[in-house]
Amino acid sequence: xxxDDLIEYSLHAHxxxxxxxxxxxxxxxxxxxxxxxxxxEVALGAYIKQSSSIWPLVKWSxxxxxxxxxxxxxxxxxxxxxxxxxxxxxxxxxYFLFMLxxxxxxxxxxxxVGEAWTTYGGA
Amino acid sequence: xxxxSAQLDSKTLWGGKESPFQTSYGKLMMWFFLVSDALTFGxxxxxxxxxxxxxxxxxxxxxxxxxxxxxxxxxxxxxYPLIYVALMTFILIVSxxxxxxAVEAGHRMDKxxxxxxxxxxxxxxxxxxxSQAWEWYHFTHxxxxxxxxxxxxxxxxxxxxxGEIEKFTVTKGGKEHKVGTEIKEDLMHQFQHxxxxxxxxxxxxxxxxxxxxxxxxxxxxxxxxxxxLIIKKDANPENIGKRYEGAEAQKKYYEALTSGAENRVxxxxxxxxxxxxxxxxxxxxxxxQFFYFITGFHGFHVFSGVVINIIILIxxxxxxxxxxxxxxxxxxxxxxxxxxxxxxVFVFTFFYLV
Numbered sequence: 034x035x036x037d038d039l040i041e042y043s044l045h046a047h048x049x050x051x052x053x054x055x056x057x058x059x060x061x062x063x064x065x066x067x068x069x070x071x072x073x074e075v076a077l078g079a080y081i082k083q084s085s086s087i088w089p090l091v092k093w094s095x096x097x098x099x100x101x102x103x104x105x106x107x108x109x110x111x112x113x114x115x116x117x118x119x120x121x122x123x124x125x126x127x128y129f130l131f132m133l134x135x136x137x138x139x140x141x142x143x144x145x146v147g148e149a150w151t152t153y154g155g156a
Numbered sequence: 157x158x159x160x161s162a163q164l165d166s167k168t169l170w171g172g173k174e175s176p177f178q179t180s181y182g183k184l185m186m187w188f189f190l191v192s193d194a195l196t197f198g199x200x201x202x203x204x205x206x207x208x209x210x211x212x213x214x215x216x217x218x219x220x221x222x223x224x225x226x227x228x229x230x231x232x233x234x235x236y237p238l239i240y241v242a243l244m245t246f247i248l249i250v251s252x253x254x255x256x257x258a259v260e261a262g263h264r265m266d267k268x269x270x271x272x273x274x275x276x277x278x279x280x281x282x283x284x285x286x287s288q289a290w291e292w293y294h295f296t297h298x299x300x301x302x303x304x305x306x307x308x309x310x311x312x313x314x315x316x317x318x319g320e321i322e323k324f325t326v327t328k329g330g331k332e333h334k335v336g337t338e339i340k341e342d343l344m345h346q347f348q349h350x351x352x353x354x355x356x357x358x359x360x361x362x363x364x365x366x367x368x369x370x371x372x373x374x375x376x377x378x379x380x381x382x383x384x385l386i387i388k389k390d391a392n393p394e395n396i397g398k399r400y401e402g403a404e405a406q407k408k409y410y411e412a413l414t415s416g417a418e419n420r421v422x423x424x425x426x427x428x429x430x431x432x433x434x435x436x437x438x439x440x441x442x443x444x445q446f447f448y449f450i451t452g453f454h455g456f457h458v459f460s461g462v463v464i465n466i467i468i469l470i471x472x473x474x475x476x477x478x479x480x481x482x483x484x485x486x487x488x489x490x491x492x493x494x495x496x497x498x499x500x501v502f503v504f505t506f507f508y509l510v
Binding site: 040041042043044045046047048049050053056057060061064067068071072074075077078079083084092095096098099102103106107109110111112116117119120123124127128131132135136139140142143144146147148149150151 | 174175176177178179180183184187191194195198199202203205206207208209210211212213214221222223237238239242245246249250252253255256257259260263264265397481482484487490491494495497498501502504505508509510
């Protein structure tokens, strides 16, 4: 008996050869971008010393480049960009909120713990 | 792509027919799993950040720097900062690309394409695992010079070209070796072991090694070149980062090497053994522990990803999904595989770059 109350969402993602060509082109474009960003990161990491005066700038650029790479992987490779807006938000928003909070708390506490070690000793 | 059907109205939505996300149950559950797994990795990386921050606030010891710690290539030795790990990153990115191509082929019901790209993905996964095995091996064994504790109690890492050890010539016999025997095998391993146990000595300007069996031998070793000591730990934080070069570096290094005390020189991160467990040449103990735990946990994900990919590939070859009318299983395993790549992007930044 065929049920009419089930919707096969899995079929929505199907596409034809012509559309596939466009998608593949996008995939290769993103590949090139990820590669270039990685090469830039390694070059900066290898040639700019942490003692250098522009290091803080380099450090933040690493974080930005990492988020850029992560964004392309999630949105294009994992197709989250093609999903429903609410699904996207449902996955990303709570995660980001929680992680930002966790990072803030951890760094804040790390300073306190570090100062406690300095003040009260310990090996 | 997803969501080709018409606008949702609340009637169908709440009638239980239409899914608000217009996604199949399996895919949604995969996303839920990935979010929870991402929280685990996020927690691990944040705790790494916590420890690092804590150490740098309180510490008289500096945190290891990626380009100084990871600078070797297989067969080529040292002096290639970050190249190896960049290669690993590239391998993982490429295998992510082949995976997304497999998913795309699946959307066109192109069975042959799916098989081709999935095999490529699995090969990439094995390459990454092999690279990580080498990386771990190298991290455990450490550099040729090791970390030294200098006469004033400060600790320094060493950079430069290690002069090759050519042979040991036995000058005082022991249980196994007679006087005059030339030993030419396993030199580096014995040398490092002796250095850690305080069994290297200077005798009339000649470097001598006391071997395991109690015999003593002269060490024939080429001269080290471009030796640089960089202070990483000192009671006075101002000295951290100070460098000794040339003859001064040479003198201080060999002083520590031949002091006769145990653990004045440490090679690699000790993984086994009881008395030295936890010691490592790179810096604070927590650094090596986090390295093993985080890259290990990620490596475990890569391994399970490869296994799942193989299982799904068998399903593709048998035609299970073709009969089903869609290749969503490939898409789901693809999500997991991309996630592994995603985690590596962050591990790469926070472990190796920053």
